[in-house]
Amino acid sequence: MNVLLSVIDPVAISIGPIKIYWYGIIIALAMLIGISLATKEAQKLGLEEDTMVDMALWAIPIGFIGARLYYVLFKWDYYIQNPSEIIAIWNGGIAIYGGLIAGGLAVYWFARRKKMTLTLLLDILAPSVLLAQSIGRWGNFINQEAHGGAVSRQFLETLYLPEFIIEQMNINGTYYHPTFLYESLWSLLGFILLIILRNQKGLLRRGEVALSYVIWYSFGRFFIEGMRTDSLWIGDIMRASQVLSLVLFISAIVLWIYRRRAYPTKPYYSEGLIASR
Template structure:
């Protein structure tokens, strides 16, 4: 078999500045998510400045938290190579860490602004999962977040284009394109959230549905991955987090309904 050329991680260079595909995909996901959330906030009568002000804080904080989450669980490596903590363009950000940072930021922001956190979260939920779908292609370029070894014929049986199959050829072997599985799951989740937020559900339940949908998919995709952050030798952190988030989201939905806390839909103007 001849050499299989992979896609260069560098998109282009501007003098001393190097632009990586990883950053382009992450940034594109955030930008598209912001545009969609801004349009939705306008539809429900929320001032556009509120969302913009939130994102000015939430985006950098979520990136920092996503990186710190990853670094903490890879501490044995980073304690010996502290400079690499800043090399975010090489990959290594954890979605669960980013989500945690964004939620904490949104809770504090909404309290200071005197608005409903759940209303903000419902508006943002479809944008978040779409941004995640796009961001996974950064992992594809970096040839990371892949699954176990497979044959080329297996990948061809999935009717994948050659550029994906060739990029999954890493150090002499082909691997499961788990980035693609999760990306497609998230795109389907985006469509689902767009649909259910038009239904007569309670405020907060679009966001909680996102948590459940994403976590179910992440649990199964994570089972295929070979580069997972590990809690123990056999327990994957992302799977534990996924199960925890599913249970927590279901519990919150049930409790809010029983306690009468979930009365208004997210689209209400109050």
């Protein structure tokens, strides 16, 4: 017999007019865990203790701005009519690809400013970002968003999901594909894989951990995006995230092959700070 569970309240703490949402708590937790792991890895490779924290102070806020702008641009018909809503991020509307692009540019700027090796920084960050993405998707779960099309309860039961996930996917009497979960698990698996590969001496050259991240995430996101019902579209014919995923996937593979052929003596990631480039 199924036990009916109530939908999870998106508000975690309410003190008078002040409300703290689970989404914000989960995102903050994801970022803290990611920064902590990246900091430990950076120290292991000989970077200064505060490097990752200093970088995060720039990359995270810039990433959020990028995530919002990306979303707004693809919803421009609405926001041009409601310009005051552009900054109303508390009403929802951010896109992870926008955050990754803007955050990546912030890391590039930080590396140039500190005269650090960009590829090494990206390699350190890549697994931590994947783990943060995996955790962060549970914020979508709480908000009952980033889901796929309608399915039957029986279908969800065949996935051997816990009852609380099945019931949270019941939105106004209709069950939906838990695409948040698919992406969370894909990102978690990618995190484990990148950590294993990164720790193999003489396997991945500098920059290839980051390229592995791009290949892995974009490949999974392409298919998961095709199941979602809240996609941003390009001209009502192409899902923006699928197009970008395909471009990133192909570009990362081409760049990997080019770097291997053009720079066969590039240092391995395991060499840390031995080489500057």
